[in-house]
Amino acid sequence: MNKQKISKIIAKKTSLYLKISMSLFVLSLVLLTTAVIFVQQQYMQLRKDFVDNSNTHIISVSRVQGDKPNITYPLSFEDKENINGIIENYNGTSVFSEYVIPFGISDTNDKTYFIEAVDNRFLEHSGIKKINDNEAIVSNELNEKKVTLKIPHINVEDGGFTSDYRTDFDLSFIPTSTIQSPFDEFDIKPDTIIVNTKTFEKIIETMYQVSWEEFQKNSIAENPYGIEVFDEINVYVADLKNIKKVADQLRNQYEINYVLGAFEDLQSSLNRSYTIYALLLIFILIVTGINTIISFRGYLYSMQKDMGIFRHYGYSCSQVYNIYKSLIITPYVKIVGIVAIYSFVISLILLKQDFIKSFVLAFVLIVFFVGIILISLLRILKKLSKKEIIILLKQSKEVE
Incomplete structure (x- = not known):
């Protein structure tokens, strides 16, 4: 068979x-x-x-802690140098600045805008389309495609500002809906425009009639300009294993915020x-x-x-x-x-x-x-x- x-x-x-x-x-x-x-x-x-989420790699430093509780101070160029020193032993860790001009600047139509700035390398880490020179990311609510700002030439006198001359500064607007990724890192209001650091430096140089290098140097020495331009300093940590160590070191001197702070033991x-x-x-x-x-x-x-x-x-x-x-x-x-x-x-x-x-x-x-x-x-x-x-x-x- x-x-x-x-x-x-x-x-x-x-x-x-x-x-x-x-x-x-x-x-x-x-x-x-x-x-x-x-x-x-x-x-x-x-x-x-x-x-893989770039936001979890970012530690945002917002203020300097004072000697007394609940006392803090604005960030300065000196703090950027200090933070660079703190992170230098961690491979793949970088520092990126977010700048702000703490008062509004008018355009030729007398509409006021508040200028913020961010480093293009930081945007690349976040997967966001870079901002070209003389471009600005704006809210979708703005209908304008271009604007001409009237940059004041500022004189600081007795703690106050005076200006008797203005320079036209052209900017092209990019609505947030046209960029590659959601622009969650910034709260873009209808009167807020976000430029890259190169454009921001040009604006500061026009305002104070000094080079950006001289502006930084004088700001560290005695700050005769009457403003602090730092909004935040972002520390990008490539290896998530190091993020808690970096955060702990920064926390000793600064007010910080980072996504993994609430999820340190999650993984x-x-x-x-x-x-x-x-x-x-x-x-x-x-x-x-x-x-x-x-x-x-x-x-x-x-x-x-x-x-x-x-x-x-x-x-x-x-x-x-x-x-x-x-x-x-x-x-x-x-x-x-x-x-x-x-x-x-x-x-x-x-x-x-x-x-x-x-x-x-x-x-x-x-x-x-x-x-x-x-x-x-x-x-x-x-x-x-x-x-x-x-x-x-x-x-x-x-x-x-």
């Missing part, structure tokens, strides 16, 4: 207990692959929200939870796998009489082994196929275009666990098929 037909006939004798054990094993595999894909989705979301807590979850599922899978092996082993031992009869009628050890081998391999190949299809669908639903890596990982786990069981069962079968005929028949009666 054909080997495959014999295998099909023998397969009909499969016990209900064995079928239940295999069903539980399938369920365990489904749970494991679901957990793997779910954890991968959470990990990818975590990377997107924290690791480690999630990693612990995912590890426990994964270990628990693997433990369940191992227990179910062992139970399946024991059940299939009992099934094979109950088939010793049939093996002995095949051997008695002239079947060789290898022929008996091949007959029963298909009984073991066929159901587990089906299990791999069913769970692989399930994993593919779930990966596609949860991860969409990023599903390949998670599906491959889940598939490897499926093949790994099923492979271990198959190797174990085939070794048991090989050992049984090589027994003497009289021993097979004798032991089958003992099993009965």
Whole structure:
């Protein structure tokens, strides 16, 4: 008789207990692959929200702490140098300034604007389109495409400002809706315009009739200009592992704010939870796998009489082994196929275009666990098929 037909006939004798054990094993595999894909989705979301999100890498320094509680002072060029010294030992850490002119400047139509400035390198870290010289990002509420500011030439007298001359300064406006990423770092009001640092330097040079280098130098020495131009100093930390260390050092001297301040232990807590979850599922899978092996082993031992009869009628050890081998391999190949299809669908639903890596990982786990069981069962079968005929028949009666 054909080997495959014999295998099909023998397969009909499969016990209900064995079928239940295999069903539980399938369920365990489904749970494991679901957990793997779910954890991968959470990990990818975590990377997107924290690791790959430029905002989580930024520490904003806003004020200098005073000697007494609740006393703070505006930032200065000296503070920028000090912060550069604090971060110099951390690779990939940079300092970027946000400037502001603390009073409004009118245009040729007597409309007043408040000017802020940011470094283009900071924008690049945030994934935002850079601002060209003589351009300004403005609120979508502004209809103007260009404006000509009347920059006053300022004289500081007795703590006050006077100006008897103004210079026209042309700017092109870029609505926030046209830039590459949401401009969340700034609160852009209808009367606020944001320029790059080069344009800001030109405006300051026009206002005080000095070079930017001289303006910085004099501001550190005695600040004869009557204004502080720093709004914030942003520290960009490339490696998130360093962000708490940098923040702690800055906090000793400055008022700071950073996104991960409220989530410092979030990643480690999630990693612990995912590890426990994964270990628990693997433990369940191992227990179910062992139970399946024991059940299939009992099934094979109950088939010793049939093996002995095949051997008695002239079947060789290898022929008996091949007959029963298909009984073991066929159901587990089906299990791999069913769970692989399930994993593919779930990966596609949860991860969409990023599903390949998670599906491959889940598939490897499926093949790994099923492979271990198959190797174990085939070794048991090989050992049984090589027994003497009289021993097979004798032991089958003992099993009965």
